[in-house]
Amino acid sequence: MRDHFQDRTVSMKKLNCIFFIVIQFSSFELMAHHSFTAEFSAERVIEIRGEIEEVWFKNPHVRYLLQVKDKKNNIEIWDLRGSPVVWLARKGWTKDRIKKGDEITVSGYPGHDGKKMLSIIEVKLSDGTILIDKAPK
Amino acid sequence: MKKILRSTIKLILFSILIPALSFSSETDISGIWRISLQDGARTLIGDLEIEEEVSGLTGYLEGGPVDIKIDGENSIEIIADSRDVRGFIFNRRMTGTFEGNYMTGTYQQEGAVAQKEEPGPWKAVRKSYSIKQSEQSNPFDISGTWAATQQLDFRKYTMSLTEKGKNWLESYMPYYDQPDVRCASIGLPALITYSFPFEIIESEERYTMLYEYQSKVRRIWMNKDKPSEYMPPSRMGFSKGKWEGSTLVIKTNMLEKTIRDFRGELISENATIEERYSLSEDGQTLNAIIIVHDEENYKKAPIRRTQWLRNKATEIFPYTCDPDSFYIPMYQENKMQMYIDRSELRF
Numbered sequence: 001m002r003d004h005f006q007d008r009t010v011s012m013k014k015l016n017c018i019f020f021i022v023i024q025f026s027s028f029e030l031m032a033h034h035s036f037t038a039e040f041s042a043e044r045v046i047e048i049r050g051e052i053e054e055v056w057f058k059n060p061h062v063r064y065l066l067q068v069k070d071k072k073n074n075i076e077i078w079d080l081r082g083s084p085v086v087w088l089a090r091k092g093w094t095k096d097r098i099k100k101g102d103e104i105t106v107s108g109y110p111g112h113d114g115k116k117m118l119s120i121i122e123v124k125l126s127d128g129t130i131l132i133d134k135a136p137k
Numbered sequence: 138m139k140k141i142l143r144s145t146i147k148l149i150l151f152s153i154l155i156p157a158l159s160f161s162s163e164t165d166i167s168g169i170w171r172i173s174l175q176d177g178a179r180t181l182i183g184d185l186e187i188e189e190e191v192s193g194l195t196g197y198l199e200g201g202p203v204d205i206k207i208d209g210e211n212s213i214e215i216i217a218d219s220r221d222v223r224g225f226i227f228n229r230r231m232t233g234t235f236e237g238n239y240m241t242g243t244y245q246q247e248g249a250v251a252q253k254e255e256p257g258p259w260k261a262v263r264k265s266y267s268i269k270q271s272e273q274s275n276p277f278d279i280s281g282t283w284a285a286t287q288q289l290d291f292r293k294y295t296m297s298l299t300e301k302g303k304n305w306l307e308s309y310m311p312y313y314d315q316p317d318v319r320c321a322s323i324g325l326p327a328l329i330t331y332s333f334p335f336e337i338i339e340s341e342e343r344y345t346m347l348y349e350y351q352s353k354v355r356r357i358w359m360n361k362d363k364p365s366e367y368m369p370p371s372r373m374g375f376s377k378g379k380w381e382g383s384t385l386v387i388k389t390n391m392l393e394k395t396i397r398d399f400r401g402e403l404i405s406e407n408a409t410i411e412e413r414y415s416l417s418e419d420g421q422t423l424n425a426i427i428i429v430h431d432e433e434n435y436k437k438a439p440i441r442r443t444q445w446l447r448n449k450a451t452e453i454f455p456y457t458c459d460p461d462s463f464y465i466p467m468y469q470e471n472k473m474q475m476y477i478d479r480s481e482l483r484f
Contacts, residue, residue: 039312042223042249056461056462059458119223
């Protein structure tokens with residue numbers, strides 16, 4: 001699986017293929033081993049873009065802090081939550097895939113009440129590589 | 138004359154009673170049903186228990202309450218809550234008809250979820266019970282590494298709680314009170330239902346189960362009735378197993394308090410967890426039914442079902458857990474005092 005994430009731009013066809021394969025392996029319990037509903041909303045999926053400020057590649061949940069510029073160019077810090085390390089590692093998403101200073105675009109389920117939290121569905125790296133944590137069927 | 142009178146009475150009784158009896162068997166829906174539902178390639182299976190009370194019908198799916206309504210002569214609607222694989226809560230609305238010992242219809246998912254289900258068919262068949270003769274032990278080789286599937290389990294969300302169970306749940310704070318978010322052991326029964334792989338090692342007197350999640354170890358004793366003296370209770374408890382025919386039945390007690398699921402329902406120290414494992418004919422699929430017997434907290438025993446596939450390629454990965462990701466945000470959000478104030482409610 002790691003080959004899928006190598007440093008190259010991936011064509012849409014290949015992306016679809018990766019997307020399909022990853023869904024096959026990711027459609028299990030994933031992040032939901034804590035009270036997901038209490039923190040995130042399934043009502044909508046949002047996408048944000050920014051620079052990685054901090055990486056926590058640890059169980060029980062992988063976490064990234066992301067600096068995001070708002071419309072007025074102010075920096076907001078978003079708390080991105082991912083699956084446990086063991087799940088991501090199985091898919092080739094290891095600690096060094098996303099590092100401090102990396103520019104990423106991430107989509108996911110936002111926190112309740114405008115809280116700047118995001119449960120990761122998909123991360124797009126600056127080279128076009130897509131890492132999928134979880135995806136709606 | 139007497140003969141004619143007798144025959145006439147018999148005929149009248151017969152003509153009254155028989156339709157009445159058959160009417161009763163067609164409309165009496167109470168009892169236990171085996172319900173199954175099709176979500177694409179997934180088949181979910183559960184026990185549906187229907188009770189007829191003065192106030193109307195009461196239904197339970199896998200031990201948890203469902204809304205059940207009968208309309209007209211044989212139309213039925215059942216609404217059961219569930220949790221999807223990402224943890225979002227939703228309902229399945231099952232509508233259809235029933236006749237005699239059979240129900241059938243279609244269902245649809247309701248609510249915002251990550252795991253979408255297309256409308257699909259469901260059916261239910263009345264369960265019949267026969268007294269089982271004690272079966273001779275017929276063990277199978279269940280050793281190996283097993284990877285979870287999404288089959289079988291309805292993932293019923295709410296359970297039917299006693300007053301004590303309800304009181305506990307009202308005081309429970311999701312996320313902040315959950316043991317495993319701060320790397321404390323979640324224990325049984327939740328550990329068995331999480332979709333991380335696990336490995337079974339067989340030796341002469343026991344099975345050893347190695348769970349990837351939280352790197353937990355369980356020993357299932359086959360020839361030991363009680364634990365060693367002074368062994369403390371734990372969230373993995375003391376497990377005793379026996380083969381009933383080709384089903385491995387495990388009963389676990391000596392548990393420490395924990396929660397049943399993400400909702401936070403309590404598992405008491407007096408609970409017994411019953412697991413029933415069976416292997417497919419080709420030896421590649423392992424199914425388990427997990428039943429919680431805890432009368433302090435549950436009016437009906439909660440049931441979960443899990444299925445795994447034998448997977449030689451799966452390795453059990455190490456699980457190192459660091460609770461900083463729980464404590465630091467809490468500190469940053471000024472919630473630490475709230476957390477400390479709730480210490481007595483946590484375990």
